[in-house]
């Protein structure tokens with residue numbers, strides 16, 4: 001195998017390594033984003049529970065104020081009734097109002113109790129959800145730290161791989177390098193060993209002249225169909 005072919009194969013191996021490292025880096029970065037999204041989702045779910053609880057407490061306070069209000073009305077009606085300086089008809093009307101408002105108060109008290117029950121359940125659920133969130137945060141933080149160190153490691157490997165590739169490419173004849181790079185942008189296997197008289201890239205049967213030229217190693221030989229660089233191993 002000629003020195004040029006040997007170097008081209010080395011370059012091709014480095015490019016393969018670089019591609020794998022870039023894919024790995026991309027996967028790790030995507031995983032990192034997924035972890036952040038998951039954490040944000042969990043956090044907003046807990047925040048939503050918190051808001052629901054606030055709303056329930058607000059409703060409960062409102063209901064109690066309403067009860068106090070109606071209670072005050074009943075007292076006022078009762079006072080006027082007790083003072084007795086009104087007509088019989090007015091007394092009857094007041095008594096009817098009192099009875100109506102008492103029914104309302106009973107209903108509102110039931111609603112207030114229902115709200116308090118809901119608050120109790122929501123509070124217990126919030127405590128559980130916050131506990132769960134803390135666990136999730138710890139778990140996701142440790143996964144995220146592990147991924148960050150893997151990302152760092154992959155970046156260092158990528159940097160040294162790129163350095164090694166540059167060292168191989170340095171001093172390469174420019175036309176050969178650009179021919180290789182053009183091919184490599186199309187095929188992972190830009191440099192291939194002739195096998196059974198075929199180009200392993202496009203499977204074309206090569207002419208005996210081409211095979212012979214590759215054997216003599218005096219020049220760079222390419223496939224007449226796909227332009228891959230050929231050699232005899």
Ligand SMILES: [Zn+2]
Pocket residue numbers: 199200201202203204223224225226227228
């Ligand atoms: Zn070919």
